[in-house]
Amino acid sequence: MSRLNPGKLHVQFAAGVTPDGPLTPRCYTLTHSDSTGDLFLTIGPEVDRKQISGWYTRLMRDEVVAEWQEGENGPALHLSCHVSGGLAFGTAGMRYRIFQHELGLALEALRFGDGRLFEARPELDQAPIWIHFHSTNRRYRKTERWGRLPNIGFGSWQADSSEGPVSDVERNPIEEPIVRLGISTCLLGQPVRYDGGHKLDRFLVETLGQYVEWVPVCPEVEIGLSVPRESMRLVGDPYAPRLIAPKSGADYTERMRVWARERLEQLAAVGLCGFVFKKDSPSSGLFKVRVYDQHGNPSRTGAGIFPREVMKRFPLLPLEEEGRLNDMPLRENFIERVFAYYRWTEMLKNDPTPGGLVRFHTAHKLTLMAHSPKHYQELGRMVAQAGSLPWDELVATYGARFTEGLALLGTRRKQVNVLQHLMGYLKNHLSSEDKQELLGLIEDYRRELVPLIVPLTLLQHHLRRHPVPAWVHQQVYLRPYPKELMLRNHV
């Protein structure tokens, strides 16, 4: 646990507040310098916007702001910190852990910097402390109660669970799996592009970011290039292009390849379930990146240097570009593959047996059928021999064919086939009116009058009310990813 060095704490009182009061309004704005370790604390009637508007703080978003609030049970200290969303450095999980680690130091700084007030009002040492974590990821968007101020200085700061749930409103009750995805850093809104800009993608950050944890990678910055920097392009053979900065003539191909191999080992340890790349980039683009021939003529035939290495190292990993994710069927398909890949890796980690593979396959039967009846049948035959094939060979072949099958788009015709298949389990339970209603909605879906979610919702309603085989309820097809993403409302 970090400890406060009083000599490094710089305190100033803004107009409207003195060292003796008032208690409300009384806000704290705390920032720090990574290079010197100095802490800067402003105490004033409101948050010091100027202090947190510098480019470094805007990028790092590691400021802590706090205020006193008077409640029925007396005053309480509320701290806020920014975990994820908009411009912020690092993954939500990483930032949350850093804040958890460093908030003790922040509290010590507040207590020490505003010492005269605490001496004048000793009851403030007994005031409860609430920490509000702000995040676009709902896993980290929560409020924690952190005990009371007398603990300061003993290095024992942590969320206090002894007084029951920390917040009725904001505490996050979700225990969901951590699905980690790699992403080109500029898509998170971080200004790392060659021109000093970014390419914030709001869907990825604000919507999908609630259910996954992003792991940012910027190949050009991570090989040591500056921001801003010279632009680059792919040159030469489309199958083995060079990464060239045309103005200076510098060739960064080998430097990036060497870096990529080491970086990919780090990413393997993190356990990625997919990667979203920035389109058109010679370093990060996945599809149809311009490759220039010796006469300077471009053809859209290449892939960026880093994605090439990713494909070699993780051949089954779901990969996409942010531009293509604006296409709803492609978006739905990619996210479905990401969550399927997560379940696949969990099976390999926790249940790597023929029985585990059979359970995995059984749960994904209708999903496979919706994407490729051919793969569904072929993989069914493979799994039937699961106990008699060498495990490594079985896993490699099944994994490759499963991935290949899911990458095929689930067309309306294939989806109708699955819906009718599911309806077959209800044929002895539905009244003729219910059957007609369901068949009517399936037909509406086939004719593109309603999205998939419409017949599926009615089908699920009947499946819940009538006795059907247990394996039907276990089908991933019914819940392939968090329903809040509403992907089936658009396909």
Ligand code: SF4
């Ligand atoms: S496209 Fe790739 S290399 Fe370029 S700024 Fe974005 S993350 Fe960095």
